[in-house]
Amino acid sequence: MGDVATGTDDDRALIETAQADPARFVEVYDRYVDRIYAYVSRRAGSRAAAEDITSDVFQQALAALPRFEWRGVPLAAWLYQIAANALANHWRRQGREADDPPPDLPDEREHEDLQRRVSLFQLVDRLPELQRRVIEMRFVEDRSIRDVAAALDRSEGAIKQLQLRALENLRKGMGIHG
Amino acid sequence: MADELVDRLDVAIDAVIARRDATATLRDPDLAPLVRIAADLRHYPGAEFKARLRAQLERRTTMTTAELTANVREGFATVTPYVWVPDRGLADFLIKTFDAVQTRVDEHGQHGTHRELRVGDSMLMLGEDPRSGTVPGRRMAFHVFVDDVDAVFAKALAAGGESMGDPADRPYGERSGFIKDPYGNHWYIATPLAPWSLKRALRSVTPYLHAHDVRAYMGFLARAFGAVEEELHEVSGGAIPYARSRIGDAAIEFGTHDPSPGAFFIYVSDPDAVYEQALTAGAKPLSPPADQPSGIRIGFVEDPEGTHWYIARPAPVA
Numbered sequence: 001m002g003d004v005a006t007g008t009d010d011d012r013a014l015i016e017t018a019q020a021d022p023a024r025f026v027e028v029y030d031r032y033v034d035r036i037y038a039y040v041s042r043r044a045g046s047r048a049a050a051e052d053i054t055s056d057v058f059q060q061a062l063a064a065l066p067r068f069e070w071r072g073v074p075l076a077a078w079l080y081q082i083a084a085n086a087l088a089n090h091w092r093r094q095g096r097e098a099d100d101p102p103p104d105l106p107d108e109r110e111h112e113d114l115q116r117r118v119s120l121f122q123l124v125d126r127l128p129e130l131q132r133r134v135i136e137m138r139f140v141e142d143r144s145i146r147d148v149a150a151a152l153d154r155s156e157g158a159i160k161q162l163q164l165r166a167l168e169n170l171r172k173g174m175g176i177h178g
Numbered sequence: 179m180a181d182e183l184v185d186r187l188d189v190a191i192d193a194v195i196a197r198r199d200a201t202a203t204l205r206d207p208d209l210a211p212l213v214r215i216a217a218d219l220r221h222y223p224g225a226e227f228k229a230r231l232r233a234q235l236e237r238r239t240t241m242t243t244a245e246l247t248a249n250v251r252e253g254f255a256t257v258t259p260y261v262w263v264p265d266r267g268l269a270d271f272l273i274k275t276f277d278a279v280q281t282r283v284d285e286h287g288q289h290g291t292h293r294e295l296r297v298g299d300s301m302l303m304l305g306e307d308p309r310s311g312t313v314p315g316r317r318m319a320f321h322v323f324v325d326d327v328d329a330v331f332a333k334a335l336a337a338g339g340e341s342m343g344d345p346a347d348r349p350y351g352e353r354s355g356f357i358k359d360p361y362g363n364h365w366y367i368a369t370p371l372a373p374w375s376l377k378r379a380l381r382s383v384t385p386y387l388h389a390h391d392v393r394a395y396m397g398f399l400a401r402a403f404g405a406v407e408e409e410l411h412e413v414s415g416g417a418i419p420y421a422r423s424r425i426g427d428a429a430i431e432f433g434t435h436d437p438s439p440g441a442f443f444i445y446v447s448d449p450d451a452v453y454e455q456a457l458t459a460g461a462k463p464l465s466p467p468a469d470q471p472s473g474i475r476i477g478f479v480e481d482p483e484g485t486h487w488y489i490a491r492p493a494p495v496a
Contacts, residue, residue, distance in 0.1 A: 022239040029235055033228055041221040051227050056397060058235055063400040063407045063423075089393065117218050124222055132225075139216075140224035142195060145188060160184045167187065167212045170219075176211045 011075040018065060025062050028075065033058070036079050038117040039110075043087055043103055047140070056086045080105050116174070123173040131166035134159060183208055191216050237455065238404055249447035251492040253281075253301065256426025259385045260303045260441040260488065262316050263361045267338075269293055269304055271359050274337040275330060276322065278302070297322065298382025303443055318440035319364035319386040321431055323377050327369040331355040334365065350420075351375035376431075379408065379422065384429050388437040389483045392418040396432065398482055399423055401459035403444060403452065405430070439484030449489045453477040456487065 018025040037054045044050035060082050068078065087103040106114060124135055130152070137148045145163075149156045190203040194216045204210045250256050261268060272278035272295055281301075282294040290307035324330045327345045334357040335341065342364065345355035352375045354368035366386065370377040389395040399405035405423040412418050421432040425444065446452045449467040456479045457463055464486065467477030473493025480486050 023236070025239050026232055026236055029232060033231070034223060037223040038221055041223070050221075051223075051231075054223070055231050055234070058231065059238075059401050060397060060407075062235060062238065063396070063405065066406055067408070085393075117221060120215065120218050121222055124219070125225070135219060135222070136224055138191065139195065139219040139222055140227075144192075157184075160188050163191065164184045164187055164212075167215055170215050171211050174215065176215075 008074070012070055015065075015068060015070060015075060019068070022062065022065065025065065028061070029058055032076060032079055034118045034121045035076060035114055036083055038114045038121070039080060039106060040083055040087065044090070047142075049090060053083065053086045053090055057083045060086065077105075120170060120174060123170050127166055127169060131162050131169065134162045135166050138163065187212055187216075194220060234401075234458070237451075238401070249491055250426065250445040252495070253296075254443075254445060255301070255381065255428035256445055257385070257428035257430065258301050258303055258443040258445075259318055259320070259383075260305060260443050260486075261318055261361075261363060262305045262307065262441060264306065264308050266291070266293070266306055268359060268361055268363070269295060269306075271334075271337045271339065272297065272302070275334040275339065275357075275365075276324070298324075300381045300383035302383065305441075316440065317362040317364070317438050319366065319388060319433075319438075321366045321368065321376070321380060321384045321386050323368055323370065323380065323382055325369060327353050327355055327367050330367050331357065334359075334367065339365070347371060352377070380429055380431075384431055385440070385442070386431045386433060387440070387483070387485070388433050388435050390434070390437050392421050392432045392434060395481075395483055396421060396423050398459055398461075399425065399430070402456040402461055402479075402481070403487075437483065439480075439486070441486040441488065443488045443490060445490055445492055447491060449475050449477050449491045452489050453479065456481075456489065461487070 014028055014031065018028055033054070036057055037050065040053045040057070041047075041050040044053055057079060061079060064082075084103045084105055091103075124132060127135065133152065134148060137143045137151065138145075143151070145156050145159050149159045152159065154162075186203070186206065186209055190200055190209055190213045192198075193200040193203070194213065200213055200217070203213045269278070269280065273280070276297045278295040278297045280293065281296050282292075284292040286292065290305060290309075293304040293306060295302045295304065322330075331341075331345050338360045339357040340360075341355070342358050343354075343356035345353055345367075347353050348368075348371075351372035352368040352370050354366055357365045357367060359365060364386070368375075368377075387395070393410075396405065396407055396410070400407065400423070403425050405425045408422045408424055408429070410418060410421040418432070418434065423430050423432070444452075453463075453467050461479035461481050464478035464480055467475055467489065469475050474490050476488055476490040478486060478488055
């Protein structure tokens, strides 16, 4: 977890490139979106809130980019801080009391958890297209097997098989033994 | 067994998605590793969401670098305050107080008058509409740098202004006095005292927006108009006494004292795209972009704090 404790040269190059040319900020986004989403998602309460807050984090990071000074603090830590503030604002809007504790930043154990999820998300992105669609429709769009079967013009049995194969592939990819 | 596993997994996934208790499935050795993965997948960001956000960021960065500064009317900044008043009294006040120079007047009969004034290096637009006197609360605040705050403050009082705070040395590097004009607009008149005064970052006249939620507002302006945060002071308890963003080449300052919506002209090269972007960011539509007889194309939105934005592409130069 070297990139957690101290900023890497990669981080530094990434941020300096984006500062020189904001159009390159998407490279920061590409590298960190899964991780920030994973951090936000377990605290946000709903998928819609997690998407709104993640959006906010990257919009704010882009806005604050000119002021970011490289001091060896990893980019991830900077983004987590913005995310924690965005979550706190979200909670305030939801009517949580102002003196509730602010969202905690990830400790080492959560870093490992988040890293594991990021690896998993990347594996999902690389699944065969039909398996990926099933995962997306089930877990992101929250659709029933029947619904997915109708949308993909397959039998329910076939969709369940695809779902099992997708999860088996992910399990193998993650190096977890069944 | 395989068939059964397919069905057992599906039941377990339904429980995971519905956030029902799926702990029993963890005792099933075939199922447990798959159910753990399923639980993590609840947090999988959808591909569509990621692509949409990426496209938004891309659009914004191309807009901040190219669009916003590309098409500003000659002599103007990207953003120009538009002050609504019932008559020409504010123009007189500005001419007497700040030696403002009138650069343009368009009479529109019963629809009132559009007037443009230059103060130092900054432009102000005034909409003089006898009916606007009946619209409460649309007043604005400005930070104005002058060479001699005491002399200008005296002129403001003589022109009908009311003191909200006499000139004094302030800890933020300026000597300033605060005036309320006869229409309720606030003018924070200042002369820099120290090299680190805000003057170095500001024009002669900088609009000062008082908002209910400064951080959220700055976020909106970033998403809607590509505003870039330049300073943000937060004190314990989360209050933000001072913040500043920049849109194109125009600064906007923020505070939380007595919020009131105002109005702004913003010059862009693609008013349709910026209008759409403002709506996506949370603005309310007032009127979609349309070509005007004067040659400008302009659309109108209202932001979450109630301020109006006139999103315009200037008329082609003849």
